[in-house]
Amino acid sequence: MSDIQNPGVIIVTGAMASGKSTIAQLLAEKFDRAVHLRGDTFRRMIVKGREELLPVASEEALAQLELRYRLSASAAAAYVAAGFQVVLQDIIIGAHLQTMGNHLKGVPVYIVVLTPNPEVLLQREAQRNKKGYGIWEAEELDRRLREETPKIGLWLDTSDLTIEQTVDAIWERVWSEGKLERL
Secondary structure, three states: OHHHHOOOEEEEEEOOOOOHHHHHHHHHOOOOOEEEEEOHHHHHOOOOOOOOOOOOOOHHHHHHHHHHHHHHHHHHHHHHHOOOEEEEEOOOOOOHHHHHHHHOOOOOEEEEEEOOOHHHHHHHHHHOOOOOOOOOOHHHHHHHHHHHOOOOOEEEOOOOOOHHHHHHHHHHHHHHHOEOOOO
């Protein structure tokens, strides 16, 4: 666990309602100097011309998604350079997960993929104020996560875990199982 002392980026990803925001906040609070970076903030900053990412995405929506990831990585790297541990939380699935790690060259990167089952995602969604599912279905987003995302980092099925148990499991395992190994 010596890596705890060295600033880096912990990427927390998963489907909508997987617990990313809550988990990322609690993880960040474990450090003396930390930032909880919400990647979706960069999407919401686009006032006009934003194109939403649909299950069948347009070229413009994909370009905006890649921009969001580059901005997130740039901000994360700047915080790390200033001595902060960064917990970067966003939906990063498919090849984008490896690409995000590549955007963070020279920065220690740890990956956590939260994978509660679709039934749990829908239960959690029903308990939230914000709603993410509608155009996207929990089963489809979960399928894309599990089938199209490279198996890098710490994959954690949180279906039967409390928030506290999830944070404890990540804290114990991310330093050995979550580190992004670069070629």
